[in-house]
Every structure is written in C-alpha cells, then in structure tokens.
Amino acid sequence: MNLSTTFQDFFADDRTALVVGGFLGASALILLGVFLWKRWQYCRFVYQFELLWDKAIQPYCPGCRKRLADWQQHASIKFRKDAEGKTVKVPTTYYAFHCSRCMKTYRLVDSDGYEVTLEEARKQVVFKPLCK
Numbered sequence: 001m002n003l004s005t006t007f008q009d010f011f012a013d014d015r016t017a018l019v020v021g022g023f024l025g026a027s028a029l030i031l032l033g034v035f036l037w038k039r040w041q042y043c044r045f046v047y048q049f050e051l052l053w054d055k056a057i058q059p060y061c062p063g064c065r066k067r068l069a070d071w072q073q074h075a076s077i078k079f080r081k082d083a084e085g086k087t088v089k090v091p092t093t094y095y096a097f098h099c100s101r102c103m104k105t106y107r108l109v110d111s112d113g114y115e116v117t118l119e120e121a122r123k124q125v126v127f128k129p130l131c132k
Contacts, residue, residue, distance in 0.1 A: 077091055
C-alpha cells in the first residue's frame with residue numbers, strides 16, 4: 001500500500017480536495033481571529049486595586065469585564081471586643097463598586113489590604129499592559 005496512491009484515492013475528485021482545503025483554511029483563519037481577539041482583550045486592561053483599568057483609567061469588573069460605574073456606600077457589620085472582652089457588633093460603612101452582571105461587590109484595596117478611595121486609585125493607576 002503506497003501512501004501516494006492512498007491520497008490519490010482519497011482525493012480522487014478535485015472538488016473534494018478543494019472543499020477540504022477550504023475547510024482547513026477557514027479553520028486556520030477562525031483560530032487566528034480568536035487568538036488575536038483574546039490577545040486584544042488581555043492587553044486592553046491592567047489589573048490594580050483588585051479591579052481592571054483601561055487606558056482612560058475607567059474601572060472594569062475582573063469577572064465579566066463590564067465597565068463599573070456604580071460607586072456607592074454600603075453598610076456592613078464589624079465584630080469587636082468591648083472593654084469586658086465580649087464580642088459586639090459595630091455597624092460600619094464602606095465604599096465599593098457593584099457589578100450588575102456578576103452581582104458582586106468590589107472594594108478598592110491596595111497591595112497591603114487597605115481601602116483606597118476612588119480618587120486616590122485613579123491617581124495611582126499606572127497603565128502598563130504586560131503585552132505590547
């Protein structure tokens with residue numbers, strides 16, 4: 001069984017070779033397009049303060065990459081020990097973004113874990129994507 005005769009039998013008709021070649025070419029173009037789109041999505045943002053930021057220093061959700069605009073004050077409870085050593089609930093507030101698509105709340109936190117205001121974060125964000 002000769003390999004060249006096997007290919008000749010498989011592609012006995014020029015139309016079959018054209019269809020297979022067209023399919024392979026289209027598949028290669030689709031894969032290239034997906035690769036370039038994913039690279040563009042990766043290079044479009046920089047990750048700082050637990051959020052994604054674009055060139056215009058606008059915040060985006062790290063989960064779904066939707067632009068965040070809902071900067072609000074939220075209520076919460078902290079637990080502290082009082083003078084007698086008992087644990088008591090202390091009401092507190094914090095500012096955070098809320099993503100309507102993910103239904104998650106994202107606080108602006110620096111690398112040390114401290115909260116940062118939106119104005120401070122925008123001043124400190126440096127847009128240097130990893131890819132060029």
